Amino acid sequence: MSTQMRVRPAVRAANLTKTYGTGDATVVPLKNLSIDFAAGAFTAVMGPSGSGKSTLMHVLAGLDSADSGTVTLTHDDGATIELTGLGEKELTRVRRERIGFIFQAYNLVPAMTAEENILLPASLGGAATDRLFFEMVIDRLGLTDRLHHRPFELSGGQQQRVAVARALVSKPAVIFADEPTGNLDSRTGAEVLGLLRTAVDEFGQTVVMVTHDVNAAAGADSTVILNDGRVVDQLQDPTAELLAARMIEVAK
């Protein structure tokens, strides 16, 4: 039995099926998919374009619904919440208190400055922000002199870094990141990966990150590979070379 399977899952997906469209236009991005994400671990999710990675992240975070199946979060004290069984109000509360999300499209609030965007989850959740941690995150992301700019005054990469900072500063139990380094130069990408690693190693948070980059995935503790809406492999501590070889096989 692998290390990953012995530890408590922070997030458990069971038999998730998701369909978009009807008739000839039907797409089934998730096909009876089950997977556990270990608590306090960094898991990468890889797979060909269209294999269902973003859909899975949205369903896991309660941002999109599944046709069937369940998503369950487990607290540190062992208490569980079935996200898929919650009403909208309760779901919003759980998302605010427990989940951070880094979207592919950043989803920043246009009228707010970078700092206001970063502090928004904490202010909505009523939690006090750890100001020292905030300063560390924005310094490492190179955002210190961009805090008073609004999103339209920032480059794509700067907006992505604001989205990363927003997901980190309230220290949610689980962070879902959908290609968080996709739009960044290699140095800033490495900073983002380092911060996600810190979230896991120093703060015990659980990180689930979609990436197309085998080097980024190799820095995680394990990698889940999706193909056609299903989990086709789960590798513990794989090397970038092994991941590259698996991705080529999956794409065949």
Ligand SMILES: Nc1ncnc2c1ncn2[C@@H]1O[C@H](COP(=O)(O)OP(=O)(O)OP(=O)(O)O)[C@@H](O)[C@H]1O
């Ligand atoms: N809102 C939607 N309406 C209809 N089809 C959708 C919608 N969102 C995703 N799909 C389809 O579902 C499938 C899975 O998409 P998804 O974005 O989850 O894949 P992905 O693995 O994240 O891809 P990529 O690596 O290109 O981001 C694709 O065929 C996509 O076109």
